[in-house]
Amino acid sequence: MPHHKIHPTAIISPECVLGRNVEVGPFTRIHANVTIGHNSIIDSNCEIGYPATSIAGKKRLVIGPNALVRSHSIFYEGSEFGPGLKTGHRVTVRECTKAGRDFQIGTLSDIQGHCEIGDFVRFHSNVHIGQYSVIKNCVWIFPYVILTNDPHPPSCIMMGVTVEDYAAIATMSVILPGVTIGEGALVGAHSSVADNVRPNTVVTGAPAKFLCETSKIKLRNGSGHSAYPWREHFHRGYPQELVSRWLDELKT
Amino acid sequence: MPHHKIHPTAIISPECVLGRNVEVGPFTRIHANVTIGHNSIIDSNCEIGYPATSIAGKKRLVIGPNALVRSHSIFYEGSEFGPGLKTGHRVTVRECTKAGRDFQIGTLSDIQGHCEIGDFVRFHSNVHIGQYSVIKNCVWIFPYVILTNDPHPPSCIMMGVTVEDYAAIATMSVILPGVTIGEGALVGAHSSVADNVRPNTVVTGAPAKFLCETSKIKLRNGSGHSAYPWREHFHRGYPQELVSRWLDELKT
Amino acid sequence: MPHHKIHPTAIISPECVLGRNVEVGPFTRIHANVTIGHNSIIDSNCEIGYPATSIAGKKRLVIGPNALVRSHSIFYEGSEFGPGLKTGHRVTVRECTKAGRDFQIGTLSDIQGHCEIGDFVRFHSNVHIGQYSVIKNCVWIFPYVILTNDPHPPSCIMMGVTVEDYAAIATMSVILPGVTIGEGALVGAHSSVADNVRPNTVVTGAPAKFLCETSKIKLRNGSGHSAYPWREHFHRGYPQELVSRWLDELKT
Numbered sequence: 001m002p003h004h005k006i007h008p009t010a011i012i013s014p015e016c017v018l019g020r021n022v023e024v025g026p027f028t029r030i031h032a033n034v035t036i037g038h039n040s041i042i043d044s045n046c047e048i049g050y051p052a053t054s055i056a057g058k059k060r061l062v063i064g065p066n067a068l069v070r071s072h073s074i075f076y077e078g079s080e081f082g083p084g085l086k087t088g089h090r091v092t093v094r095e096c097t098k099a100g101r102d103f104q105i106g107t108l109s110d111i112q113g114h115c116e117i118g119d120f121v122r123f124h125s126n127v128h129i130g131q132y133s134v135i136k137n138c139v140w141i142f143p144y145v146i147l148t149n150d151p152h153p154p155s156c157i158m159m160g161v162t163v164e165d166y167a168a169i170a171t172m173s174v175i176l177p178g179v180t181i182g183e184g185a186l187v188g189a190h191s192s193v194a195d196n197v198r199p200n201t202v203v204t205g206a207p208a209k210f211l212c213e214t215s216k217i218k219l220r221n222g223s224g225h226s227a228y229p230w231r232e233h234f235h236r237g238y239p240q241e242l243v244s245r246w247l248d249e250l251k252t
Numbered sequence: 253m254p255h256h257k258i259h260p261t262a263i264i265s266p267e268c269v270l271g272r273n274v275e276v277g278p279f280t281r282i283h284a285n286v287t288i289g290h291n292s293i294i295d296s297n298c299e300i301g302y303p304a305t306s307i308a309g310k311k312r313l314v315i316g317p318n319a320l321v322r323s324h325s326i327f328y329e330g331s332e333f334g335p336g337l338k339t340g341h342r343v344t345v346r347e348c349t350k351a352g353r354d355f356q357i358g359t360l361s362d363i364q365g366h367c368e369i370g371d372f373v374r375f376h377s378n379v380h381i382g383q384y385s386v387i388k389n390c391v392w393i394f395p396y397v398i399l400t401n402d403p404h405p406p407s408c409i410m411m412g413v414t415v416e417d418y419a420a421i422a423t424m425s426v427i428l429p430g431v432t433i434g435e436g437a438l439v440g441a442h443s444s445v446a447d448n449v450r451p452n453t454v455v456t457g458a459p460a461k462f463l464c465e466t467s468k469i470k471l472r473n474g475s476g477h478s479a480y481p482w483r484e485h486f487h488r489g490y491p492q493e494l495v496s497r498w499l500d501e502l503k504t
Numbered sequence: 505m506p507h508h509k510i511h512p513t514a515i516i517s518p519e520c521v522l523g524r525n526v527e528v529g530p531f532t533r534i535h536a537n538v539t540i541g542h543n544s545i546i547d548s549n550c551e552i553g554y555p556a557t558s559i560a561g562k563k564r565l566v567i568g569p570n571a572l573v574r575s576h577s578i579f580y581e582g583s584e585f586g587p588g589l590k591t592g593h594r595v596t597v598r599e600c601t602k603a604g605r606d607f608q609i610g611t612l613s614d615i616q617g618h619c620e621i622g623d624f625v626r627f628h629s630n631v632h633i634g635q636y637s638v639i640k641n642c643v644w645i646f647p648y649v650i651l652t653n654d655p656h657p658p659s660c661i662m663m664g665v666t667v668e669d670y671a672a673i674a675t676m677s678v679i680l681p682g683v684t685i686g687e688g689a690l691v692g693a694h695s696s697v698a699d700n701v702r703p704n705t706v707v708t709g710a711p712a713k714f715l716c717e718t719s720k721i722k723l724r725n726g727s728g729h730s731a732y733p734w735r736e737h738f739h740r741g742y743p744q745e746l747v748s749r750w751l752d753e754l755k756t
Contacts, residue, residue, distance in 0.1 A: 227656035
């Protein structure tokens, strides 16, 4: 395996598969049931391919090329990530989750497994994603947000949350089991959402109520422009071809 | 010490006492003032027996047999756990806590110490248990729940929370200082509880108010059965003799 | 470098600068762009001087003398701390933050960087401090509090929160972008604060409303004394000369 930069203290199973130019930091352990794509970086003190607790999870962990997994993160076996995965520190991701390209997961976030996640999704720090959540493309989830799944805890009935494209859920909000957050919707900070949220609307409060259309929220920069849809003005870190497509779509 | 499976990178104090068949993962440190029971597993990157900051905490950390402490967890000296302790990752448990058998602590949870915890208690991820909390048997605490203790922070007056048998506290709720959550009660998600909660009742909101008897909540599976008491239908991971006892009690 | 007590497994860049009697625990990594003051302790499994992601952050990390950084903590390069820094476990501090003396940061807390923090500030466990927060002297922030900064997420407009001297923010509260919490004010638990809070007043609820003057809150010890200003009765861990100054000021 030439071109690897593996720190001598890292513990790498001989059965895992590392792509070209993969870097692995000190005190990190990579288990057997793992494939990591070309040009990826796994920082120090990580644990990659931790044994799953369910039989369904006993599949290979596949991390696509160009990943950056920051230090102290833990990934279970049995999940799959497209190219460009990028994490903060101390992330936990359990088995049976499938995510698309350019997925970002903030420091301390915890994905409980059995989730479907689209392309260009961004989780900020310390979000908690319950099992059976479905998150579409270009969604934003902010710190201390929880997606729940059990309507009467504890029970064996799991009703995952669905979050549609471009929706944003602001900090410290709870989305209750089975709720769908519509395309382009905004959940205000510190809300508790029991009912479906219509596309391009803002809900706030506990229990969350309709506040206004998202288009009514003005950018706080004196321009008079709307703050939503956010993809009109916020492009940091997205690939140019995606931004061009967004702007073309919004013109029509 | 035969039958141990200690990773060569682990740092084990010669003064600690490890039972038969104890496994210790890489990059883990076990301090002197520690006893770990037979057949226990301490994963990688843990720190077990971290020196307590109070004089009262300068006692031996005792972890009962058949424990599983997942990676990156930190236990202080001066606490005591019955058999069957099971943790997620990155758990923190401080000094002077005493817990019974089959205690489960989810990823990122933080027990601040000086707590009493019964048998078969389950904390999900990221709960915060303030000092002087008293938690009885078979209690469930869900993610981002906080048990507080200081009625006018910051002060030196500590009024711990009490949670009675079979109670469940749903996600992102705060229990205010000195409150008692009654036997079999349910605190709804995102609640702030300032007053005692009567047994077998549901409270919700901030401030939390009485919603209904728990028996009024129906299982969301079309059966028409009540979701509470939950021990009627939810038995995952509990020993068979406990479940039999529950079912016998509920018949009468 | 005599008098250092560096664990043999620690990885110390030859370019970092360690003061006299600095201790470094096992499995810890100290990067090049770091200066640590005399008599400081860096526990196990830490990462100190992690490369900043912004160009502005490419400055030296300076940790003053007599620091105690507990295990599993991560500090980025480009921040600066006065003497007496003390952290819990698994703290994350990003670049371009400047804090004064005797700063305490609880377990799991996350400082996002670009913050100004005064002297004798105390964060309890699991607080989340957004970029561009300004926190004056002797402030208290309790578990699961979030200081936000983006008025319409996601956007590039950052309106940091300001917290004035002696203010206290109780557990699970969100402070919305651009808000100022006045000197000596108290934010009750589980509040969502959208408007500035006047000095020496209590606000509670979501949205938070004025409840009373802080002086109306009585200590729950039967003394009949007010619980605020807290510096009248709560002195644990503060230097004697500061406490004397407080008491002199409060007499007049």
